[in-house]
Amino acid sequence: MTLDSLPIGQRARIAAVDWAVLAEEEGQRLRALGLEAGAKVAVAHRGIFGGADPLAVTIGRMTVALRRAHARAMQVELV
Amino acid sequence: MPELRSAALVGNPNAGKSALFNALTGARQKIANYPGVTVERKAGRLILPTGETIELTDLPGSYGLDATSPDEEVTRKVVLGELPGEPAPQVLVVVLDASNLEQHLVFAQEVIALGRPTVVALNMVDLAERDGLVLDPAALESALGVPVIPTVAVRRRGLPELAAAIAAAEERSAERPHPHTTLTERRVSAQAIAEAAILSETAQHRLHARLDQFLLHPWIGPLVLFGLLFVVFQAVFTGATPFADALEGGIAAVADQVRASVPQGMVRDFVTEGVLSGVGSVVVFLPQIVILFFFILAMEASGYMARAAFLMDRLMARVGLSGRSFIPLLSSFACAIPGIMATRSIADPRDRLTTILIAPLMTCSARLPVYAVIIAAFIPNRAVLPGVGLQGLVLFGLYVVGIVGAMVVALVLRSSVTKGAASGFIMELPKYQLPRAKDLLLGLWQRAWIFLRRAGTIIFTVTVVLWLLLNFPRAGEGQNQVDASIAGKLANGLAVVVEPIGFNRDIALSLIPAMAAREVAVASLATSYAVAAEDEEQAALALGEQLRTKWSLPTALAFLAWFVFAPQCMSTIAVARRETNGWKWPLFMLLYLFSLAYIFAGITYWSAVALGL
Numbered sequence: 001m002t003l004d005s006l007p008i009g010q011r012a013r014i015a016a017v018d019w020a021v022l023a024e025e026e027g028q029r030l031r032a033l034g035l036e037a038g039a040k041v042a043v044a045h046r047g048i049f050g051g052a053d054p055l056a057v058t059i060g061r062m063t064v065a066l067r068r069a070h071a072r073a074m075q076v077e078l079v
Numbered sequence: 080m081p082e083l084r085s086a087a088l089v090g091n092p093n094a095g096k097s098a099l100f101n102a103l104t105g106a107r108q109k110i111a112n113y114p115g116v117t118v119e120r121k122a123g124r125l126i127l128p129t130g131e132t133i134e135l136t137d138l139p140g141s142y143g144l145d146a147t148s149p150d151e152e153v154t155r156k157v158v159l160g161e162l163p164g165e166p167a168p169q170v171l172v173v174v175l176d177a178s179n180l181e182q183h184l185v186f187a188q189e190v191i192a193l194g195r196p197t198v199v200a201l202n203m204v205d206l207a208e209r210d211g212l213v214l215d216p217a218a219l220e221s222a223l224g225v226p227v228i229p230t231v232a233v234r235r236r237g238l239p240e241l242a243a244a245i246a247a248a249e250e251r252s253a254e255r256p257h258p259h260t261t262l263t264e265r266r267v268s269a270q271a272i273a274e275a276a277i278l279s280e281t282a283q284h285r286l287h288a289r290l291d292q293f294l295l296h297p298w299i300g301p302l303v304l305f306g307l308l309f310v311v312f313q314a315v316f317t318g319a320t321p322f323a324d325a326l327e328g329g330i331a332a333v334a335d336q337v338r339a340s341v342p343q344g345m346v347r348d349f350v351t352e353g354v355l356s357g358v359g360s361v362v363v364f365l366p367q368i369v370i371l372f373f374f375i376l377a378m379e380a381s382g383y384m385a386r387a388a389f390l391m392d393r394l395m396a397r398v399g400l401s402g403r404s405f406i407p408l409l410s411s412f413a414c415a416i417p418g419i420m421a422t423r424s425i426a427d428p429r430d431r432l433t434t435i436l437i438a439p440l441m442t443c444s445a446r447l448p449v450y451a452v453i454i455a456a457f458i459p460n461r462a463v464l465p466g467v468g469l470q471g472l473v474l475f476g477l478y479v480v481g482i483v484g485a486m487v488v489a490l491v492l493r494s495s496v497t498k499g500a501a502s503g504f505i506m507e508l509p510k511y512q513l514p515r516a517k518d519l520l521l522g523l524w525q526r527a528w529i530f531l532r533r534a535g536t537i538i539f540t541v542t543v544v545l546w547l548l549l550n551f552p553r554a555g556e557g558q559n560q561v562d563a564s565i566a567g568k569l570a571n572g573l574a575v576v577v578e579p580i581g582f583n584r585d586i587a588l589s590l591i592p593a594m595a596a597r598e599v600a601v602a603s604l605a606t607s608y609a610v611a612a613e614d615e616e617q618a619a620l621a622l623g624e625q626l627r628t629k630w631s632l633p634t635a636l637a638f639l640a641w642f643v644f645a646p647q648c649m650s651t652i653a654v655a656r657r658e659t660n661g662w663k664w665p666l667f668m669l670l671y672l673f674s675l676a677y678i679f680a681g682i683t684y685w686s687a688v689a690l691g692l
Contacts, residue, residue, distance in 0.1 A: 031262055032145075033142065033505070034185070045297075053392065056291070060181050061179050062179055065504060
């Protein structure tokens with residue numbers, strides 16, 4: 001399961017990230033925000049007008065907005 | 080250590096750095112640019128307990144020393160002492176958000192590992208307590224090996240202690256080995272340090288989670304945002320009017336005073352026509368700019384601006400941009416200059432360049448006087464729907480054409496000159512906070528001062544040059560001064576070019592000085608029609624009547640279409656040159672905007688003629 005299909009409010013742990021599909025700079029930014037393997041996350045909000053983009057993901061006590069394309073590169077397992 | 084002279088605040092974005100900076104330095108601040116780059120350098124004077132004064136710099140928020148945006152690059156270079164002309168600060172003050180330690184300690188460790196004299200400000204401890212977090216600063220201090228001072232910037236808690244710690248900061252490079260090198264290692268150790276520093280943690284319903292349920296709601300969220308934008312524009316255009324009128328009256332009074340006390344001649348004309356009408360016509364936009372910035376600063380300080388970017392991301396993605404571009408584009412409705420400067424937070428260089436190139440298409444406040452005069456003169460004042468007037472509708476339409484034009488241009492640019500992988504949107508959504516009146520006032524004062532300084536330098540210079548071009552060489556007997564002047568001769572040449580799109584020589588003449596600033600077009604039309612009037616309101620009215628007799632409706636509509644696109648603002652071009660480090664992109668901007676203006680004015684003119692208007 002990837003992060004973009006995680007139901008809202010469901011807690012999960014990032015198992016693996018396919019950095020190869022992300023631009024180098026985007027990967028760097030995601031890592032700087034702690035979005036990498038091992039991080040515990042949950043999807044708090046998803047898109048507007050019923051769309052899927054962007055996502056608001058909570059990590060620790062922080063909320064991070066990212067695109068669905070980024071979330072799709074992240075394998076998660078439920079906790 | 081040599082005598083202490085400088086210190087700098089470093090930390091993640093949203094660590095409350097700016098509030099701490101304001102609390103530490105009060106109004107003793109000055110804003111400039113770092114040498115060679117356009118990132119704003121905020122510095123102020125901090126008074127130490129010893130009575131000595133040092134310079135405190137507020138560095139741009141950063142997630143680490145590996146820079147991904149122009150802002151972060153400055154922080155890295157200043158901290159490492161690599162920026163030419165900017166010596167490294169002697170003491171680094173790492174600012175941490177107490178309620179987000181596991182994240183903020185990642186960068187903090189990187190800075191501390193440099194071995195430079197460092198102090199940690201454990202900021203916003205009150206908000207951490209609100210979130211149910213009780214921290215142990217002593218545990219943090221022993222884990223980090225540098226002094227840790229709990230602070231609440233907005234309540235001035237911990238500030239004297241922090242100043243004392245800065246004064247006492249020492250070199251530590253030899254004391255501690257720093258084994259953490261990779262980001263992942265720093266993150267693991269950040270988590271361990273944060274856990275050890277948390278005494279108790281109770282789950283609480285956090286305010287921002289509840290607010291987000293509402294403000295980021297997939298349907299309610301966008302409605303709230305558009306409602307808010309509506310309120311902002313209402314306030315900018317109606318709220319500013321009395322203040323603008325008062326300023327205008329004040330400038331007119333000064334001009335009258337000069338006319339009464341200085342004998343007629345070149346000096347008097349220079350002061351009244353050149354300086355006062357030129358610089359004055361720009362200064363009257365101060366109220367609009369202040370009101371717009373009030374909303375922008377309040378949206379930023381409250382944490383809502385990041386939500387607005389989140390809500391707008393999907394729309395912006397359709398034209399190849401991201402939600403990050405929304406903030407600069409919103410600022411551009413007041414003036415493209417602060418808008419273009421606000422693009423510095425956009426990490427992706429192609430995104431940033433595209434945003435800079437389309438910013439002048441947002442209808443800035445300088446177009447309003449031009450629109451207002453032409454609409455009042457040519458569009459009948461009748462209602463098309465109850466409460467909706469035709470004149471207002473035309474004005475609204477001009478805004479919409481600007482926005483739609485910008486979106487189309489962005490789409491074209493992103494698939495041609497700024498082509499590249501679809502840009503991402505990765506952004507921290509900060510905690511909601513009530514903006515503090517003092518911080519807002521300080522920010523507004525700084526914005527107003529920057530604007531006035533610009534009016535007093537760049538615009539003043541351009542106005543003087545244009546006045547000289549209009550007044551020399553002097554006209555001989557029986558000759559019109561405008562015809563004889565260098566500007567008049569230039570206009571004759573230009574008229575040939577703009578005649579196909581329905582413009583006459585008077586318009587061509589007004590377009591030259593309007594290169595300084597769009598609103599100058601109105602003043603120069605008034606001058607060239609030699610309208611004698613006592614105040615500007617009367618001048619605008621009389622000018623309208625003059626226009627009706629001398630211009631056809633298609634010409635007037637073409638003139639409006641021209642101003643939607645035409646890049647008639649030297650300052651915007653100058654800022655674009657600075658921000659893109661060269662002449663290539665500003666020249667490209669000039670070329671594409673003038674081409675669009677020419678094409679759309681032409682289409683408007685010929686369609687209107689064909690329709691028999």
